[in-house]
Amino acid sequence: MRVAAIVLAAGTGSRAGLGAPKQFRTIGGESVLRRSLRLFAAHPRVAAVQPVIDPAYKSQLDEAASGLPNLQKSVAGGATRQASVLAGLESLASKAPEFVLIHDAARPFASAALIDRAIDTVAAHGATTPALPVADTIKRVDHSGRVTDTLDRSALRSIQTPQAFSFQPILDAHRRAAAADHNYFADDAALAEWAGMTVTTFEGEAGNFKLTTADDFLRAQAMDAQLLSDVRSANGFDVHAFGPGDHVVLGGVRIAHSRELVGHSDADVLLHAITDAILGTISAGDIGHHFPPSDPRWHDAASDQFLKHAVQLVAARGGRIAHLDATILCEAPKIAPHAEAMRRNIAAIAGIDVGRVSLKATTTERLGFLGRGEGIAAMASATVRLPWSD
Numbered sequence: 001m002r003v004a005a006i007v008l009a010a011g012t013g014s015r016a017g018l019g020a021p022k023q024f025r026t027i028g029g030e031s032v033l034r035r036s037l038r039l040f041a042a043h044p045r046v047a048a049v050q051p052v053i054d055p056a057y058k059s060q061l062d063e064a065a066s067g068l069p070n071l072q073k074s075v076a077g078g079a080t081r082q083a084s085v086l087a088g089l090e091s092l093a094s095k096a097p098e099f100v101l102i103h104d105a106a107r108p109f110a111s112a113a114l115i116d117r118a119i120d121t122v123a124a125h126g127a128t129t130p131a132l133p134v135a136d137t138i139k140r141v142d143h144s145g146r147v148t149d150t151l152d153r154s155a156l157r158s159i160q161t162p163q164a165f166s167f168q169p170i171l172d173a174h175r176r177a178a179a180a181d182h183n184y185f186a187d188d189a190a191l192a193e194w195a196g197m198t199v200t201t202f203e204g205e206a207g208n209f210k211l212t213t214a215d216d217f218l219r220a221q222a223m224d225a226q227l228l229s230d231v232r233s234a235n236g237f238d239v240h241a242f243g244p245g246d247h248v249v250l251g252g253v254r255i256a257h258s259r260e261l262v263g264h265s266d267a268d269v270l271l272h273a274i275t276d277a278i279l280g281t282i283s284a285g286d287i288g289h290h291f292p293p294s295d296p297r298w299h300d301a302a303s304d305q306f307l308k309h310a311v312q313l314v315a316a317r318g319g320r321i322a323h324l325d326a327t328i329l330c331e332a333p334k335i336a337p338h339a340e341a342m343r344r345n346i347a348a349i350a351g352i353d354v355g356r357v358s359l360k361a362t363t364t365e366r367l368g369f370l371g372r373g374e375g376i377a378a379m380a381s382a383t384v385r386l387p388w389s390d
């Protein structure tokens with residue numbers, strides 16, 4: 001294995017003072033921890049991601065990690081950031097990666113390009129950290145706040161994560177620091193310096209700020225809105241005819257009925273319409289294009305996998321589903337008693353809050369093929385938010 005990443009999330013977030021630790025707060029509907037994990041889990045050059053958490057928050061981690069690839073089993077952090085890093089390194093030791101990236105979960109806006117720079121720099125020059133020039137003048141003050149001197153700003157850098165190291169040397173350095181009770185290092189670069197390693201810098205990112213105070217979350221919300229400002233909506237429509245049977249499946253919910261919907265898959269007309277609407281937002285064709293009816297694999301298939309696939313395509317674009325709205329058109333069965341179960345099911349499949357799923361039903365006043373009870377139709381619209389890519 002060449003590159004592993006440690007995502008540190010075992011802190012208490014005391015300065016943010018938000019109740020639960022800051023890494024479990026959501027920004028734009030996604031937890032800070034999930035954003036940070038996703039960044040590395042989705043990066044093609046990172047083979048394994050090691051989350052470090054406080055085991056008291058295991059269920060929050062499970063939620064944040066759900067569906068992400070390349071994640072290792074989480075390990076418990078320690079009383080200091082440094083101890084948490086060591087726990088992460090020890091847990092990766094058996095995998096013997098060549099390089100390790102160490103990242104604060106509290107920096108959810110690092111970009112894939114920044115991770116690329118970290119890997120390129122560590123491979124070429126060894127231990128390295130992202131750094132930015134300091135814009136403000138920096139002064140040293142005494143206990144009373146009186147200025148004692150003004151530092152030379154040109155020689156100062158503001159330091160970020162992910163910091164990158166050759167794995168074995170940084171593990172050895174951390175073990176030595178722990179054995180010597182040197183437990184005061186603010187970051188891994190400082191510990192590496194103490195161990196005698198040469199630490200280089202590469203260009204950081206202004207957007208890769210660390211969520212530290214409650215105010216930082218306001219900035220984060222604004223940044224999220226700005227990042228995902230390519231808002232798109234599209235529609236989907238589907239019809240299935242009735243045949244003999246005793247139930248229908250709508251929105252993944254089985255409803256007893258005197259007839260069954262005929263189709264190659266489970267004929268879940270509602271999930272098909274929603275899937276097509278989502279595919280429409282990214283101009284990715286239609287459901288038949290992705291799951292050809294001629295392919296025996298989709299015979300009697302449960303339609304949640306079609307919806308999941310469309311959701312994953314949006315996620316792969318760095319996008320997020322903002323809202324789903326659908327209408328079922330039929331004379332029978334009655335939809336209202338099952339609408340809440342359908343909404344919950346659709347929300348779970350799409351990985352969004354149930355408040356972002358709307359479901360309505362109507363008859364067609366006995367007019368037309370729907371009015372004659374020959375089948376069920378569904379129409380849907382999806383709204384997604386994508387990062388601007390052009």
Ligand code: CTP
Nearest residue numbers: 009010011012013014015079080081084105106
């Ligand atoms: N961290 C950790 N283990 C610790 C302390 C911190 O894994 N014992 C992690 C935090 O979860 C965070 C990162 O290290 O992702 C950077 O630390 P910091 O921003 O200081 O977070 P907290 O220590 O949680 O916040 P505070 O210092 O305000 O309490």
Ligand code: MG
Nearest residue numbers: 011012013081
């Ligand atoms: Mg801290």
